[in-house]
Amino acid sequence: MSISRIVAQLLVNRGIRTAGEGEKFLHPKLADLHDPFLFSDMDTAVRLIKKSAKKKAKAIVFSDYDADGITSLVVLKDTLAKLGLEVFHYIPHRVKEGYGLNKKVLDLVKEKKAELLITADCGINSHEQVKELNRLGVDVVITDHHEPQSKDSLPKAKAIINPKINGSGYPYRDLAGVGVVYKLCQALTGDLLKEELDLVSLGTIADSVPLTGENRIIAREGLIKIRGTKRPGLQVLLESSGIKGKKMTTEYVSFILGPRINASGRIDSADIALKLLSSRDMEEAKGYAQTIERCNRQRQKIESVILQEARDLIDKEINFKEHKVVVVAKEGWHTGVLGIVAAKLSEKFFRPTILISLTDNLCRGSGRSIKNFHLFQALLDCEDLLDSFGGHRHATGLVISKDKIEIFKNRINHLVKERLSFQDLIPSIDIDAQVNLSQIDSATIAQLQLLEPFGSDNPEPLFYTKGLKLKGQPQILGRQTLKLWATDGALTYPVIGFGMAGFLEDIIQSDSFDLVYKLRIDSWRGEDSLILEIKDIFFSKSPV
Numbered sequence: 001m002s003i004s005r006i007v008a009q010l011l012v013n014r015g016i017r018t019a020g021e022g023e024k025f026l027h028p029k030l031a032d033l034h035d036p037f038l039f040s041d042m043d044t045a046v047r048l049i050k051k052s053a054k055k056k057a058k059a060i061v062f063s064d065y066d067a068d069g070i071t072s073l074v075v076l077k078d079t080l081a082k083l084g085l086e087v088f089h090y091i092p093h094r095v096k097e098g099y100g101l102n103k104k105v106l107d108l109v110k111e112k113k114a115e116l117l118i119t120a121d122c123g124i125n126s127h128e129q130v131k132e133l134n135r136l137g138v139d140v141v142i143t144d145h146h147e148p149q150s151k152d153s154l155p156k157a158k159a160i161i162n163p164k165i166n167g168s169g170y171p172y173r174d175l176a177g178v179g180v181v182y183k184l185c186q187a188l189t190g191d192l193l194k195e196e197l198d199l200v201s202l203g204t205i206a207d208s209v210p211l212t213g214e215n216r217i218i219a220r221e222g223l224i225k226i227r228g229t230k231r232p233g234l235q236v237l238l239e240s241s242g243i244k245g246k247k248m249t250t251e252y253v254s255f256i257l258g259p260r261i262n263a264s265g266r267i268d269s270a271d272i273a274l275k276l277l278s279s280r281d282m283e284e285a286k287g288y289a290q291t292i293e294r295c296n297r298q299r300q301k302i303e304s305v306i307l308q309e310a311r312d313l314i315d316k317e318i319n320f321k322e323h324k325v326v327v328v329a330k331e332g333w334h335t336g337v338l339g340i341v342a343a344k345l346s347e348k349f350f351r352p353t354i355l356i357s358l359t360d361n362l363c364r365g366s367g368r369s370i371k372n373f374h375l376f377q378a379l380l381d382c383e384d385l386l387d388s389f390g391g392h393r394h395a396t397g398l399v400i401s402k403d404k405i406e407i408f409k410n411r412i413n414h415l416v417k418e419r420l421s422f423q424d425l426i427p428s429i430d431i432d433a434q435v436n437l438s439q440i441d442s443a444t445i446a447q448l449q450l451l452e453p454f455g456s457d458n459p460e461p462l463f464y465t466k467g468l469k470l471k472g473q474p475q476i477l478g479r480q481t482l483k484l485w486a487t488d489g490a491l492t493y494p495v496i497g498f499g500m501a502g503f504l505e506d507i508i509q510s511d512s513f514d515l516v517y518k519l520r521i522d523s524w525r526g527e528d529s530l531i532l533e534i535k536d537i538f539f540s541k542s543p544v
Helices: 005-013 019-026 042-054 067-082 103-112 127-135 177-189 194-206 213-227 232-240 250-267 271-278 282-317 335-349 375-380 402-419 442-451 501-509
Strands: 058-063 086-090 116-120 139-143 159-161 326-331 353-358 362-368 386-391 395-401 463-477 481-487 492-497 513-524 527-539
Touching (some): 005 019, 005 442, 042 116, 042 177, 058 103, 067 116, 067 177, 067 250, 067 271, 086 103, 103 127, 127 139, 139 177, 177 194, 194 213, 194 232, 213 232, 250 271, 282 326, 282 335, 326 402, 335 362, 362 402, 375 386, 375 395, 375 402, 463 501, 481 501, 492 513, 501 527
Parallel strands (some): 058 086, 058 116, 139 159, 326 353, 492 527
Antiparallel strands (some): 463 513, 513 527
């Protein structure tokens, strides 16, 4: 394997030690996906589903309401229908019902006389509901990727396909919910199901799971499929969001497509997104896309209001010398957007952050964490205070009685103080390599693109170059964007800094500066040029 020293360093930074591992990372192939039957319960799940199909039985798929859940539902329904099952579905309302199996799906089972229920992206903590389904004589197959609240006690389903449970048998634990469904569908059909990879990758990337191992393979192949998708709904969404025809990246999925799919469930009903992605008619799909765009605009407005209100509460209530976790609560907050706002505040203040919408009794909240703190484990240690909860290491949801919120604040702050050092609460930048501008040649740029797709556990590389000087006059674009030319004396590159207009005078007055940056390829009229995007800047000589 012939690669540059820079790319070799980046691979080592990502835990890759051998040429074979490097080859698999840089050139991921669908053939490298694990056998789905490595899941210990996969044989049982496939046998049950095929038995139901042979009987022409009715089946219900119960899914989560987010992008991961919706894409899981579409992929699973398509596969089950091809097997001959009559398939119904149920998606709970995010605000009115909350997460997980509930009484309404039990009513649907009775109404449809269903004999099989399969969960998608949920179910691993639904003990009582599964017990009731068993009593009704319904076979239950759970597909999920969330953490079980108890490692020793799982719902009594006929089969559980979840890489995070003890004894799952599966060698890769970081699949998204749609990734788990994809493995089930592979097992049912004996096929790689390449035509489903547009949705499998969309749900995987939107759920912010690590883009390593199988997820990397799914994302790499699926991004290509998204750009050339044959689904009318996805074609229309690409057009309405302004990215049709562009090279598909994880950023487009994470910040453009994913939020739009999620917006329908946050603001209205997730069934709108389901209908969009399932539509076979272009005109029908355009109507659903318009509704989703409207939901997304409304989501942005609500999110902006809650963000400001939460910041006001933080200024008033949080003493960062004492409080290692941010927990704030207010009446009237729309629970559909609390997770997004919590993520923004966690990033800004570099603290685990939980927002709670207050009501007279049971209150719903969402939490987001920083890289060194396992928020789901902390909620496990507060289980006696919570009515219900679920999630992952860095993203959780909870329901709590209003009268227990203050006790919860105190306990979780105590847990964070025990588990995080002062150093853990200081934001840092992980630089991949210190380079000279002369090392950034066309061959290296081409090899760097093989590291894509970027995401969790495979971040976009950050480079550090010392002793650069300003060439020419810097500019301010818009209100906050800084643009300049930097030179090392031999080579000169354009530099852009979003939100960095405040550094203008410092750069002008400084003798030289050091940059931490990402490499960007700017395509204009068929020609590519390289731009350095500033992530941080250090001045070799402090301005007077």
